[in-house]
Amino acid sequence: MSSPLSEPPRPELAVPPRPRFKLLGRRVGGPRSLWAWPLLLSLVFVAGVVAWMVRTDADEREARRAELISDALSLEAQLSGALDDETARLKALADDLAAHHTRPEAFVRQALLLDGLRRFWVSVTWVDAQGRIVAQVPDDKLPANAPLRAGSTDRGLAGHLSVALPNRGGLLVARYSSTNLLRQRVPWWLARKYDIRLVDSSDDVIAATVDGERLPDQLWYRKTMGPSMAQGWLELASRERQTPWWRTLPMALMGGFLLLVGAASWMLRRQMLAVERAEEAWRTEAAWRTAMEDSLAVGLRARDLDGRLVYVNKTMADMLGYQPEELIGVMPPMPYWLPDELDESMRRHLRNMAGQAPREGYESRWQHRDGRVLEVMIFEARLVDAQGRHIGWMASVLNITERKRLEERERRQADTMAHHSRLTMLGEVASTLAHELNQPLSAITSYNAGVLNALKRHPEPDSLLLGALQRLGEQAAHAGRIVKRIREFLTRREPQRERGDINQIVRAAVDLQRRDMNRHGVSLSLQLDRALPPVLVDPILVEQVAANLVRNACDALSTRPGVRSLHVMTTLAPDGRFVKVQVSDNGPGLGGQGIETLCAPFFSTKAEGMGMGLAICRSIVELHYGALDAEEAPGGGAVFSFTVPCWQDHDQEGEHDPSDDPMPADASISQDDSRP
Missing domain, CATH: 3.30.450 (Beta-Lactamase)
Known part of the structure; x- marks a missing residue:
């Protein structure tokens, strides 16, 4: 006796089978002469009765x-x-x-x-x-x-x-x-x-x-x-006359029986022809339906009231990387659910089985058979049979992974355009500042030269004061050159490449950052190869690249307890055509980030960073036909390196086609950089 709490039997979900097509001109199914079998069997039966009679x-x-x-x-x-x-x-x-x-x-x-x-x-x-x-x-x-x-x-x-x-x-x-x-x-x-x-x-x-x-x-x-x-x-x-067997009542009955069977066979043949025509029409309709379902970009699935998959079209199977036969009959948890989202997927499944799926559809994340994550949009609807009974749920599944990717790309492009707009404004401001700072720096240089000349005419000039004024004049002149090169860089002018000493450029970049290294307690180790050939670079821009890498290393080491060490090395690249500059530290490392991510515009882990330092450094290095790279240090920390070309005998100073090296419109020098 069933319990009062037991559920009533659920109706079976009947899904029409796939149509059987003609193979090699032969119909898949029974012969068309089945209707004649009853008549033939009746004739055999009557023949047996006649023989017996x-x-x-x-x-x-x-x-x-x-x-x-x-x-x-x-x-x-x-x-x-x-x-x-x-x-x-x-x-x-x-x-x-x-x-x-x-x-x-x-x-x-x-x-x-x-x-x-x-x-x-x-x-x-x-x-x-x-x-x-x-x-x-x-x-x-x-x-x-x-x-x-x-x-x-x-x-x-x-x-x-x-x-x-x-x-x-x-x-x-x-x-x-x-x-x-x-x-x-x-x-x-x-x-x-x-x-x-x-x-x-x-x-x-x-x-x-x-x-x-x-x-x-x-x-x-x-x-x-x-x-x-x-x-x-x-x-x-x-006196008893024996009636011939063909004139007896059984023969009359057999004749009537044959007539009835013949009429029934004729009616059966008509019925079978009608059924065959209907079946052929059904096959054609089913083939059309199957072809349309297979040509759709929408996945279709049918589930019974227990959540078992009873129908999956080819589009959905291909979407998930399975064959339809592999999915039919599967019960939750489904093989395409994400392993780390099983609980959430099960809650969503129970909600849908209770008929509470959103009518406007809902988004979900599924997993392809090869491990790829798919973004899908699902629309659920009740599935009823010919008697109007609710027997399951039918769902349409849209693969919106590409649409999501395009939306994300558009969002990033919008963010990039906004940053570019701000960068353009920043470039205009930096160009204006460079123009405005040029006159004060020229005035400082002039006044410093006048003071030096006046002190030199003094009978007993103070040597300490003269040294300070000379260094002040050198720094003012260097600042003027930096402002000039930045202005030229921002106005898309060709860098002033010349023959230079990479070790000297690196030393100048390190000297600019010594104050920060002393403030953060960073110990510096220089390993400069004196046998390196000269390089063909713009010294000011390459110096800014080296200085930016050293500054980023100091910023990363500032939060590290214990010994903070920085190692700068120059060496000849394996191909002999480039010189390699390497800056390594024992800081927190890259955190699994690659050079592409670190050099992405506006990517920064610093609260006050703009995320343009390494991007501009990479642009400068690539402008010199070199490459910027980053990797984890073997003992912990990060290793940044870049290469610049060596001077060749056929190279002449100032001989370069500016059209070969277009400058990016967003190039600028910043004292900030992204560093994990």
Whole structure:
């Protein structure tokens, strides 16, 4: 007995099968002649019945013939016995006449004679030895209606019995009625069963129990009567006429049965042709539907009320990297759910099974068979059968991974455009500042030169003051050159490449950052290869690249406890055509970031950083046909390196086509850089 809390049985979700198409011109399915099988089987059945009836009819005929022969033999024996008895009575009469010397006048009163006449004797004639009639009973002179002549009026031929008179000579001849013989000696049941005739050798009827001739279709049999009736034959013809088997009621029924089966087969054939046409139309429609489903860019799936997948179209299977057969029948958790989002996917599944899926659809994340993550948009709808019962859920699935990627790309492009706008504004401000700072720096240089000249004319100038003023003039001139090169860089002018010493450029960059290194407690280690060839670079720009890498290393080491070490090295690249500058530290490292990510515009891990330092450094290095790279240090920390080309003998200062090295519009020098 079911519990009151048990759920009612759920209807099966019936999904129409895929259509079966023609293969090599042959239909996949049963033969079209199935409708004829009932008719053929009926014909076989009727043929068997007919054979049985023919055999039964033959057996019945044989049995009736055997019975007829048996009855004929039995009746012949009875009639022969009756005639023998009559002959014995006639013999007794002859003996009695001989024993009592009966006179002809007393012959008519003989008891045996009268008894025989009462049976079927017609007359008895006493003939002497000379063949003369001694006495005859009944006498021919008696009237026809006399009692003694009653039996003489019977139709049919009479038979004769004769015996010799002992001692006196002569014969007693008894004429008997064959018809009465049959009436008295043939049993009633045999007379009702057969037409009985006594015939002679010429087929003339001697006596018969019926009038008329034997019919042609009657079953009959003849038996000779033997000595008691020489030249006589006993014929029995059966009154039961055996109807031919083809005229019997079973054959009529079989004929009607065949007609009904033929009509049913014809109707079945029409029905099968109609079904075949409908099936062909269904196959065509199903093929069209399948083709349309397979050509759609929308995935379709059907689930029953338990959440089991019962139908998946090819688009969805291809979307997930499976075959439809691999997904049909699968129960949650589904193989395309993300492993780290199983709980959330199960909650969403239970919500959908409860009919609470958003009508406007919802987004989800699935996993391709090869591990790729897919962004999908799902629209759920109720699935009902032909009776209107709710049997499951049908969902349309859109792959929006590319759309999401495009949206993200557009968002990044919008952010990039905004940053570019700000950068352009910043470039304009930096160009204006460079123009405005050029005059104060020129004034500082002029005033510093005037003060130096005045001090030098003093009889006893202070050497310490003169050294400070000289360094002030050098720094002001260097600042002026930096401002000039930055202005030229921002106005897309060609860098001033010249022959230079990479070690000297690196030392100048390190000297600019010594104050920051001392402030952060960073120990510097320089490993400069004195055998390096000269390089073809813009010293100011390359110096800014080296200085930016050293500054970034100092910023990264500022948060590290313990020993903070910085190592700067110059060496010749393996190909011998470039010089490599390497800056390594024992800081926190890159955190798994690559050079592409670190050099991405506006990417920065510093709160006050703009995220343009390494991007501009990379642009400067690539402008010199070099490469900027970054990697994790073996003992911890980061290693940044860049390469610049060596000076070749055929290189001439100032000879370079500016069109070969276009400057990016967003190039600028910043003291900030991204560093994880």
